[in-house]
Amino acid sequence: KAGVTQTPRYLIKTRGQQVTLSCSPISGHRSVSWYQQTPGQGLQFLFEYFSETQRNKGNFPGRFSGRQFSNSRSEMNVSTLELGDSALYLCASSLESGYSTDTQYFGPGTRLTVL
Amino acid sequence: QQPVQSPQAVILREGEDAVINCSSSKALYSVHWYRQKHGEAPVFLMILLKGGEQKGHEKISASFNEKKQQSSLYLTASQLSYSGTYFCGTEGVNFGNEKLTFGTGTRLTIIP
Numbered sequence: 001k002a003g004v005t006q007t008p009r010y011l012i013k014t015r016g017q018q019v020t021l022s023c024s025p026i027s028g029h030r031s032v033s034w035y036q037q038t039p040g041q042g043l044q045f046l047f048e049y050f051s052e053t054q055r056n057k058g059n060f061p062g063r064f065s066g067r068q069f070s071n072s073r074s075e076m077n078v079s080t081l082e083l084g085d086s087a088l089y090l091c092a093s094s095l096e097s098g099y100s101t102d103t104q105y106f107g108p109g110t111r112l113t114v115l
Numbered sequence: 116q117q118p119v120q121s122p123q124a125v126i127l128r129e130g131e132d133a134v135i136n137c138s139s140s141k142a143l144y145s146v147h148w149y150r151q152k153h154g155e156a157p158v159f160l161m162i163l164l165k166g167g168e169q170k171g172h173e174k175i176s177a178s179f180n181e182k183k184q185q186s187s188l189y190l191t192a193s194q195l196s197y198s199g200t201y202f203c204g205t206e207g208v209n210f211g212n213e214k215l216t217f218g219t220g221t222r223l224t225i226i227p
Contacts, residue, residue: 041219044217
């Protein structure tokens with residue numbers, strides 16, 4: 001079974017631009033979560049989508065948004081990029097939008113650099 | 116309310132044992148452990164649930180102290196392949212807004 005895929009793997013943008021990242025979950029998985037990973041803050045939860053609906057949201061500004069399509073693929077958008085948005089963005093898929101025993105499978109990430 | 120992991124980094128010789136700790140200030144329902152190698156995605160290791168249920172890697176063992184809101188990951192007879200950064204992710208009993216809250220990680224280096 002194919003794992004979680006993310007595109008693109010690397011991205012360089014300048015301040016003020018916007019960016020869209022894509023995540024394809026494992027086949028059959030309906031939940032997609034997004035995380036931002038930086039050396040200083042570690043892994044921080046952005047949001048989770050399940051059945052095309054945002055189910056949970058972390059403490060990030062409104063410049064960070066996302067959506068999920070009917071095939072469970074998800075996109076994340078960051079508008080008006082700031083230098084501090086430079087990070088590795090990881091998505092993780094799981095079977096259901098539950099908690100506890102739901103194992104999350106991470107993709108390889110998109111490395112975003114904002115200049 | 117990010118969980119605190121200790122130690123932040125550790126270097127071991129192959130065959131030695133290691134313990135990585137994760138401590139939270141909130142009441143926990145579950146603790147999830149992941150390992151991430153440089154440039155790769157985090158890989159699931161184990162889930163520990165309130166009440167004692169566990170699910171995960173056969174060669175990894177861990178504990179969850181519900182009273183202290185602490186979890187420990189035990190790596191015995193370490194192998195070179197164990198090198199990486201270990202993260203714990205916690206889920207509170209009140210099912211807050213976040214899927215999982217992760218610690219800042221413990222970097223484990225195994226040398227021959």
